[in-house]
Amino acid sequence: MIDFELTSNDKKLLDAVRTEALVARQYARHYDEHEHEFPPDELPEAKDFPNVWSLFAGRTADDTSMGVISLLMTMGQTWGDYSVRMRRGKGGLGNAALRAAGTPEQQAKWNDLTLAMAITEPGCGSDSAGVQCTAVLDGDEWVVNGEKIFVTTGCRADGVVVWATIDKSAGRAGIKSFLIEKGTPGFVVAHKEKKLGIRADDTAAYVFQNCRIPRGNLLGLDESIPRQGSGGFRGVMKTFNMTRPGVAAIGLGMAEAALDFTREQLEKAGARIEYGPGIHGQSAAAQKFLRLEGQFEAAKLTTLHAAWLGDNRQPNNDEASICKAKAGAAVREITQGCIELLGPLGISREHLLEKWFRDVRITDIYEGTGQIQRLILARSLLGYTSKELK
Numbered sequence: 001m002i003d004f005e006l007t008s009n010d011k012k013l014l015d016a017v018r019t020e021a022l023v024a025r026q027y028a029r030h031y032d033e034h035e036h037e038f039p040p041d042e043l044p045e046a047k048d049f050p051n052v053w054s055l056f057a058g059r060t061a062d063d064t065s066m067g068v069i070s071l072l073m074t075m076g077q078t079w080g081d082y083s084v085r086m087r088r089g090k091g092g093l094g095n096a097a098l099r100a101a102g103t104p105e106q107q108a109k110w111n112d113l114t115l116a117m118a119i120t121e122p123g124c125g126s127d128s129a130g131v132q133c134t135a136v137l138d139g140d141e142w143v144v145n146g147e148k149i150f151v152t153t154g155c156r157a158d159g160v161v162v163w164a165t166i167d168k169s170a171g172r173a174g175i176k177s178f179l180i181e182k183g184t185p186g187f188v189v190a191h192k193e194k195k196l197g198i199r200a201d202d203t204a205a206y207v208f209q210n211c212r213i214p215r216g217n218l219l220g221l222d223e224s225i226p227r228q229g230s231g232g233f234r235g236v237m238k239t240f241n242m243t244r245p246g247v248a249a250i251g252l253g254m255a256e257a258a259l260d261f262t263r264e265q266l267e268k269a270g271a272r273i274e275y276g277p278g279i280h281g282q283s284a285a286a287q288k289f290l291r292l293e294g295q296f297e298a299a300k301l302t303t304l305h306a307a308w309l310g311d312n313r314q315p316n317n318d319e320a321s322i323c324k325a326k327a328g329a330a331v332r333e334i335t336q337g338c339i340e341l342l343g344p345l346g347i348s349r350e351h352l353l354e355k356w357f358r359d360v361r362i363t364d365i366y367e368g369t370g371q372i373q374r375l376i377l378a379r380s381l382l383g384y385t386s387k388e389l390k
């Protein structure tokens with residue numbers, strides 16, 4: 001039976017996350033306005049706080065609430081500010097790919113590094129099968145050439161998992177992932193991206209020019225090109241089943257912050273929000289607010305459900321896409337609705353609501369847009385292949 005009841009230890013852990021998140025919130029505006037500055041690993045006001053992720057690290061892999069709790073922790077962090085997510089933590093999206101598709105030797109060698117993941121190119125995003133970056137085997141080395149854009153953690157990462165084709169004529173089946181360390185000749189961080197939101201996140205563009213890497217840096221070491229299906233491509237795509245609920249949780253934390261701020265301001269202005277009698281008969285503002293809260297609860301439940309399935313070793317491919325599609329749309333509607341409810345307060349830079357409105361937008365873009373999640377679901381539910389339903 002699905003059960004999201006928290007133990008008293010979990011509650012303490014989540015309280016500790018929120019206490020630290022509130023400290024980070026004091027810095028939110030600064031890192032929004034100073035886009036390419038990195039938040040420090042330690043904020044002075046939080047230096048004596050326990051590291052919440054180390055409190056969490058005591059849990060074992062057979063703990064059947066680990067995924068759910070880690071999503072609630074993510075929500076608690078971004079409820080404070082998105083930038084807090086970058087602090088005190090190693091690892092990036094490339095580490096999730098390494099766990100999903102790397103050999104045990106590759107995992108042992110690379111997992112202590114922070115790895116970004118570079119798929120998107122100037123001419124290829126949603127249709128990741130259109131990757132133009134190439135990797136050509138030359139003796140015992142791969143020679144990588146191409147450009148990648150919008151790489152999260154692009155500057156801070158120690159290395160990257162890069163998607164490149166070893167045979168363009170093979171389409172999706174020719175795409176493989178390669179591990180490339182920073183400092184490898186021919187690998188250049190070309191520039192930092194400038195963005196509407198999540199401006200504290202470090203996002204970069206890469207260029208690979210005759211970048212030579214050992215043959216053993218092919219993730220999973222499978223050099224074959226299957227005639228049917230998508231082979232190794234499918235292995236790294238598994239990464240996203242693991243990480244999409246986390247993206248939903250990032251957006252939900254900020255949407256919850258927006259709801260809390262809006263409730264507080266409405267109450268200050270004398271608008272009563274009542275939970276007992278239902279929405280009819282309440283003020284228009286209260287009705288709208290309660291509908292937004294309903295969106296939040298629905299999106300949160302789909303997200304926790306996806307994590308719960310993963311925790312209990314059940315397939316969650318569809319649920320990972322459902323929660324990301326649902327949360328991506330809900331957090332936009334919620335933050336925009338909060339701005340509508342508060343008017344000038346909503347767009348004033350004296351408060352963070354306008355920032356949350358900008359920051360949540362990413363939830364529906366990276367790791368597959370909302371449209372792409374719906375496409376994945378349609379294929380799965382109706383039994384179409386990616387060639388049949390594009």
Ligand SMILES: Cc1cc2nc3c(=O)[nH]c(=O)nc-3n(C[C@H](O)[C@H](O)[C@H](O)COP(=O)(O)OP(=O)(O)OC[C@H]3O[C@@H](n4cnc5c(N)ncnc54)[C@H](O)[C@@H]3O)c2cc1C
Pocket residue numbers: 093116117118119120123124125126127149150151152153195198203362365366367368369370371372375390
């Ligand atoms: C801040 C940020 C961080 C990012 N981090 C990373 C990262 O770490 N690594 C990485 O590789 N990429 C990253 N990205 C890139 C991101 O994954 C892509 O922007 C995203 O996949 C969309 O690709 P695109 O920008 O090329 O848009 P396009 O694919 O050109 O899509 C444009 C629009 O068309 C829609 N669309 C496209 N195809 C279809 C279809 N078949 N049916 C219906 N609608 C469709 C899309 O949903 C979108 O609305 C990041 C982007 C941002 C903004």
